[in-house]
Amino acid sequence: MPGAGTAAARFTRIVSILGVAACAATASAQVPVSAPAPASVRDYPSAPIRIVVPFTPGGSTDILARAIGQKLTQAWGQPVIVDNVPGAGGAIGAERVARATPDGYTLLMGHIGTLAVNPSLYPKLPYDPVRSFAPVAWVARVPNILVVHPSVPARTVAELVTLAKARPGTLNYGSGGNGSAANLAGEYFNLRTGSQMVHVPYRGTAPAVTDLAGGQIQVMFTGAPAVMPQVKAGQLRALAVSSAQRMAALPQLPTVAESGFPDFEADQWYGVVAPAGTPAAVVAKLNAAINQSLVSPELVARLQSEGAEATPTTPEAFGELIRREIGRWRPVIQSGRVKAD
Numbered sequence: 001m002p003g004a005g006t007a008a009a010r011f012t013r014i015v016s017i018l019g020v021a022a023c024a025a026t027a028s029a030q031v032p033v034s035a036p037a038p039a040s041v042r043d044y045p046s047a048p049i050r051i052v053v054p055f056t057p058g059g060s061t062d063i064l065a066r067a068i069g070q071k072l073t074q075a076w077g078q079p080v081i082v083d084n085v086p087g088a089g090g091a092i093g094a095e096r097v098a099r100a101t102p103d104g105y106t107l108l109m110g111h112i113g114t115l116a117v118n119p120s121l122y123p124k125l126p127y128d129p130v131r132s133f134a135p136v137a138w139v140a141r142v143p144n145i146l147v148v149h150p151s152v153p154a155r156t157v158a159e160l161v162t163l164a165k166a167r168p169g170t171l172n173y174g175s176g177g178n179g180s181a182a183n184l185a186g187e188y189f190n191l192r193t194g195s196q197m198v199h200v201p202y203r204g205t206a207p208a209v210t211d212l213a214g215g216q217i218q219v220m221f222t223g224a225p226a227v228m229p230q231v232k233a234g235q236l237r238a239l240a241v242s243s244a245q246r247m248a249a250l251p252q253l254p255t256v257a258e259s260g261f262p263d264f265e266a267d268q269w270y271g272v273v274a275p276a277g278t279p280a281a282v283v284a285k286l287n288a289a290i291n292q293s294l295v296s297p298e299l300v301a302r303l304q305s306e307g308a309e310a311t312p313t314t315p316e317a318f319g320e321l322i323r324r325e326i327g328r329w330r331p332v333i334q335s336g337r338v339k340a341d
Helices: 021-027 060-076 088-098 112-119 157-166 181-193 205-214 224-232 281-294 298-307 315-334
Strands: 049-053 081-083 106-110 135-141 145-148 171-173 198-201 217-221 237-241 268-275
Touching: 021 135, 049 088, 049 237, 060 081, 060 106, 060 135, 060 298, 060 315, 088 106, 088 157, 088 181, 088 268, 106 112, 106 135, 106 157, 112 181, 112 315, 135 281, 135 315, 145 157, 145 181, 145 224, 157 181, 157 237, 171 181, 171 205, 181 198, 181 217, 181 298, 205 217, 205 224, 217 224, 224 237, 268 281, 268 315, 281 315
Parallel strands: 049 081, 049 106, 171 198, 171 217
Antiparallel strands: 106 268, 135 268, 145 217, 145 237
16 A cells, blocks of 8 residues: 544533522532534534545545545445545645634545654645644554565564674665655664665655565565565565554564564554644544444455554544654654655
């Protein structure tokens, strides 16, 4: 699969119950209660919802948005329209949502790039992932797999690191382009392990995998679906997964963290955010509906077929993920090793 926290905006309004003159003596004993939600919030959604995908159709972000949109349409009976607004590494679409009316009818299907990487990668980003959005739902994560060409004499992560350190600058790794998730994972690996593998950018993941299988490049981090056929055919060797836990689909494959590099984590991830100021009641409705869709057998199977794992959680937990990931990738980008195309 190819195609990045804020605390959810609080929508609380406390009112005092005022007595008439005859009840004035007891008015002070009244306990403030929450006002009824405005009709626009109670009736949400009462109009079509638009999910902006800041990339072209067909990528992972687009696929996930359409899958979630279909489930929301079935649940609520309101059309959910996916609007592809590509450009500037996802910044154009993200800015459009950041400037939209905060009523829950315009959402962004964001990912690690738009919500965590772009703030450090682009000096004049027209939105702030923390201040411009209210986190709604963490949808999925896609662990990267660390694979090597069989000619590389390494069968474990430790052996690869030893080899890379013994021959600095001679091993290379491929990615789908400068600033891509694979590029970030590769440079994070270099930074954490003290390796000096050289980055070879391609125009997309597919040609990079083709050259990796052909031996033109030696190492790569990428999502499971892109390389599993070659791994099964013996054209590539899988060493580890980049997630904090082992993948359910590949339980025999260790994580990079348990291979000697604690806290190493370099997943691709995706989630829904709304414009900052969206009522908390609307965010809660969206979160509940999206989480419900993420546990449906149909969607779980669809995600697994794409090498993804559903990640239903709270808006607050998703916001914390965004903040944590911004901090994780900032030093990698500021090291000067990652450049935007």
